[in-house]
Amino acid sequence: MLAGPLRAESGLIEFTLGLPERDLSQAQSDLTFDLARRLEHEARAVFDPPSRGALGHAQQRLSAVIDKADAEAAAVMGPSSRGMAEFLARTLLYRQMAQGWDAMWQDAARAVAIERQLSANAVLLAEFFPGTIEAPVQGVRTRAAEDVLTYLDFEAEIERGRGAPSPTRSEAAAFWFAQAAFTGETAMATLAPRRREAVAFVEAAEISRVQDLRRLVAQLNHLNMLIAQGFAFPDPERTEASIWAGIEKAQAEMQALIAERADVADALFPWLRTVGDAQRALRPDEALVLIAPAGAHVLLFALTQDGFVMRRAGADPVQLMDQAQRLRQSVGWASDRSAIPIAGAAARPKRDAALRDEAYMAYQALLEPLDPLIRDRGRLLVVATVQVGLNLPFEMFLTSPAPAGAANAELDWLVKRQAVTQVPSVDLLWQRDFPGRLPETEIWYAGFGGPDYALPSTLGRSNWATRLLAQLRPLPDAAEEVRQVAAAFGEGKGMAVTGADASEYLIEELSEAGTLGKFSVLHFATHGLVHGDHPDVGEPLLALTPLLDLAQPARFELGTIDLPRPDGALEAGEIRQLKLRARLVILSACSTGVIDGDQDALQGLGTSFLAAGAERVLGTHWPINSAAAVEIVTGMSRRDPQFADPARALQQTLVEIIAQGGAKADPAYWSAFSLMGSP
Numbered sequence: 001m002l003a004g005p006l007r008a009e010s011g012l013i014e015f016t017l018g019l020p021e022r023d024l025s026q027a028q029s030d031l032t033f034d035l036a037r038r039l040e041h042e043a044r045a046v047f048d049p050p051s052r053g054a055l056g057h058a059q060q061r062l063s064a065v066i067d068k069a070d071a072e073a074a075a076v077m078g079p080s081s082r083g084m085a086e087f088l089a090r091t092l093l094y095r096q097m098a099q100g101w102d103a104m105w106q107d108a109a110r111a112v113a114i115e116r117q118l119s120a121n122a123v124l125l126a127e128f129f130p131g132t133i134e135a136p137v138q139g140v141r142t143r144a145a146e147d148v149l150t151y152l153d154f155e156a157e158i159e160r161g162r163g164a165p166s167p168t169r170s171e172a173a174a175f176w177f178a179q180a181a182f183t184g185e186t187a188m189a190t191l192a193p194r195r196r197e198a199v200a201f202v203e204a205a206e207i208s209r210v211q212d213l214r215r216l217v218a219q220l221n222h223l224n225m226l227i228a229q230g231f232a233f234p235d236p237e238r239t240e241a242s243i244w245a246g247i248e249k250a251q252a253e254m255q256a257l258i259a260e261r262a263d264v265a266d267a268l269f270p271w272l273r274t275v276g277d278a279q280r281a282l283r284p285d286e287a288l289v290l291i292a293p294a295g296a297h298v299l300l301f302a303l304t305q306d307g308f309v310m311r312r313a314g315a316d317p318v319q320l321m322d323q324a325q326r327l328r329q330s331v332g333w334a335s336d337r338s339a340i341p342i343a344g345a346a347a348r349p350k351r352d353a354a355l356r357d358e359a360y361m362a363y364q365a366l367l368e369p370l371d372p373l374i375r376d377r378g379r380l381l382v383v384a385t386v387q388v389g390l391n392l393p394f395e396m397f398l399t400s401p402a403p404a405g406a407a408n409a410e411l412d413w414l415v416k417r418q419a420v421t422q423v424p425s426v427d428l429l430w431q432r433d434f435p436g437r438l439p440e441t442e443i444w445y446a447g448f449g450g451p452d453y454a455l456p457s458t459l460g461r462s463n464w465a466t467r468l469l470a471q472l473r474p475l476p477d478a479a480e481e482v483r484q485v486a487a488a489f490g491e492g493k494g495m496a497v498t499g500a501d502a503s504e505y506l507i508e509e510l511s512e513a514g515t516l517g518k519f520s521v522l523h524f525a526t527h528g529l530v531h532g533d534h535p536d537v538g539e540p541l542l543a544l545t546p547l548l549d550l551a552q553p554a555r556f557e558l559g560t561i562d563l564p565r566p567d568g569a570l571e572a573g574e575i576r577q578l579k580l581r582a583r584l585v586i587l588s589a590c591s592t593g594v595i596d597g598d599q600d601a602l603q604g605l606g607t608s609f610l611a612a613g614a615e616r617v618l619g620t621h622w623p624i625n626s627a628a629a630v631e632i633v634t635g636m637s638r639r640d641p642q643f644a645d646p647a648r649a650l651q652q653t654l655v656e657i658i659a660q661g662g663a664k665a666d667p668a669y670w671s672a673f674s675l676m677g678s679p
Contacts, residue, residue, distance in 0.1 A: 218577075
């Protein structure tokens, strides 16, 4: 921070991580292994031939042993520690052998609840002490939920072998616990605005407290970033005093949450839903696919209103990640809308045969095991972690092998069969019509396209952003893109802002005035840059017109700080502070949905707009062809002028483009866009 780094207090770290401030990681692992080995030795008595006549007695002995081991683990590691969660998850077999299914389920639920709560606390701590504690937080994260899923997968296979109807009790439990994997930034971002406005929830007040703290800390961190970038504040002394006031307020609120043992996980993370709940939330033409890691395996779940299937994926997590990378590489980036040439992108060779092979293998691994249930549903809702497939547009999967010599237009791309939405969590099925959304009758559109990046700015070229913007090539076709979409909305309902007017300053002013929150559809057609595109780019950003000579600087919500004037680089952290209620945000720019290693996130600009209040985002997985961007977005607008059903409009547009054949049927042209967010 401006006045010095924040310091973590001992008790805060211990509470948040579930560990004392000493290295117990190896000690916990050793204890868990030792106790499990002792349990295994005792459990053999249950199945040894001499003991079969005294099964009940053997189970009693095993029950006493596992209860003793549980108490020992709690005493050494703490009853609510990560080590305890790991111990419970790894000893489910013995609990079930000794005390039955219900006791095993309770241990599994306890393990996952401990892990979720401590992970939620770690999120707050990592945000509160950026650069000081984040690495240790990540280092102690256990995999209790994955261990639970591994065991339930084993049990489900036995139940299916016995002819139990689907979902078996283990399959239903596995679906419940699999949702615990979705604690990444996108899941939290998508749910945050809805949770705050769902006043019917008993927990609404506590949820608001936790989210208010996150927002305050985000503002403090944003100021820290501005200081690090060398911004000159109009009144440094007042800025410093206000920052320290914010720090003290955040520290007090964090300590209050600790003292009250607030349920931070319920405030930040998706809530877990049963199979029946999910089926009732689905519509007749929808199929839900949940993909989650389970140790050495990946589990696949498919649900419709009246069907359920659970299977293992056809590849393990490492193989799936490698396969996704190969598929992305084989596309060959269509990078002509890239702001700055990406190293090797334009020259990357396209490999049609490899792409087709990888696209079919991805389908075989992730969707084919579920095919009998999902193939006839027109809409596919995909909930997947980044480790197992969310860094790909599913539309480009091939549902059958590509015949030798066949043209791209003739192939069975998944988009021809189904409209796909990538949904960050199952919990979002209950948020389709959350209280904060705009009435359907108030359809307003604002498009910002083709900014004037070279326009002189009062900030001059001493600012990194204005220097960067001066290097960008203009996008006249992007300006025409937003004009066409605005015209489709009709007179008085569509606003196209282009050229010099498409500035960051205007967007922030519209947000502060509450005007930006009145638009149902927001559209940005410009350059998008992510880390690695340019040495000066840290967090993802949208390039807009640099600031002109304006009399008043923008103001910040924290205290009375006058922020430096907007510089034209609308960064992810700044997007999060916008006030939105849009049903759809269209990001017609490069890599606006790019993944950056988060647990389940299409992290970046798309996630930031979701956190600001948008329901769904149409973003891109990689640098996109500029002509393709115009054709796809304007094509969607022609089919559905109000973007009432963006998933179907995207599907129909892509199918029509593929049918044209030639270069347009190449996935490099049409496959970059995906719809993410609420179904």
